[in-house]
Amino acid sequence: MLKSVPEELVSLELSLPIWSRFFSVAPLIVVGTKEADGNYDLAPKHMAMPLGWSNYFGFVCTPAHRTYQNIRREHGFTVSFPRPEQVILTSLGAAPRCEEDSKPTLAVLPTFSASVIDSVFLKDAYLFLECQLDRIVDGFGENSLIAGQIVAAYIQQQALRVSDQDDGDLLLQAPLLAYLPPGRYAKIERSFSFPFHRGFQQ
Numbered sequence: 574m575l576k577s578v579p580e581e582l583v584s585l586e587l588s589l590p591i592w593s594r595f596f597s598v599a600p601l602i603v604v605g606t607k608e609a610d611g612n613y614d615l616a617p618k619h620m621a622m623p624l625g626w627s628n629y630f631g632f633v634c635t636p637a638h639r640t641y642q643n644i645r646r647e648h649g650f651t652v653s654f655p656r657p658e659q660v661i662l663t664s665l666g667a668a669p670r671c672e673e674d675s676k677p678t679l680a681v682l683p684t685f686s687a688s689v690i691d692s693v694f695l696k697d698a699y700l701f702l703e704c705q706l707d708r709i710v711d712g713f714g715e716n717s718l719i720a721g722q723i724v725a726a727y728i729q730q731q732a733l734r735v736s737d738q739d740d741g742d743l744l745l746q747a748p749l750l751a752y753l754p755p756g757r758y759a760k761i762e763r764s765f766s767f768p769f770h771r772g773f774q775q
């Protein structure tokens with residue numbers, strides 16, 4: 574028998590995915606991969622995060638997307654973290670493909686080559702990761718977790734934490750782009766020190 578929960582709570586119907594019923598906070602990244610024809614693909618993803626405290630990074634992708642197929646074949650991908658001013662460029666990476674399966678909007682996305690992985694980054698983003706495929710875990714419904722080991726990483730100077738600068742000032746100077754699924758975004762520039770408990774350790 575179900576235990577009772579506070580009566581003011583609304584029970585979410587599970588016959589459909591729950592994720593469009595409320596807002597949450599997610600990063601917004603652009604994943605770069607190499608296509609079978611030698612061109613490069615860029616696609617935005619928000620279900621993305623570091624996988625632990627070591628240098629691993631993962632994101633969730635459907636096998637129907639070219640990003641997934643490219644990574645399975647090429648065993649590597651790049652991750653660009655766009656700035657808030659780049660939200661439209663980021664969205665262009667998710668434009669529908671044409672009949673011949675190309676994504677013409679990619680032509681307007683400024684890019685530069687990654688150093689280790691055979692792929693590209695979104696130019697003028699603030700953080701850049703090159704990942705070698707570690708593993709793909711299929712079967713989360715129709716979706717899969719793609720896990721990569723970071724083999725190179727670069728950051729814009731103004732986004733780099735340095736010991737003599739206040740972290741709050743850093744974020745004012747280099748604000749972050751957040752995606753608020755299902756369909757809003759935010760520019761994060763005002764932030765507060767987290768109230769860690771005395772003696773807290775990672």
Ligand SMILES: Cc1cc2nc3c(=O)[nH]c(=O)nc-3n(C[C@H](O)[C@H](O)[C@H](O)COP(=O)(O)O)c2cc1C
Binds near residue numbers: 621668
């Ligand atoms: C804001 C935004 C966030 C997205 N997040 C994800 C995601 O986390 N996982 C995913 O599989 N697709 C996500 N998508 C959809 C794909 O990235 C998109 O459909 C893309 O065109 C797929 O391109 P591809 O076939 O070249 O891989 C997102 C799209 C947008 C606009």
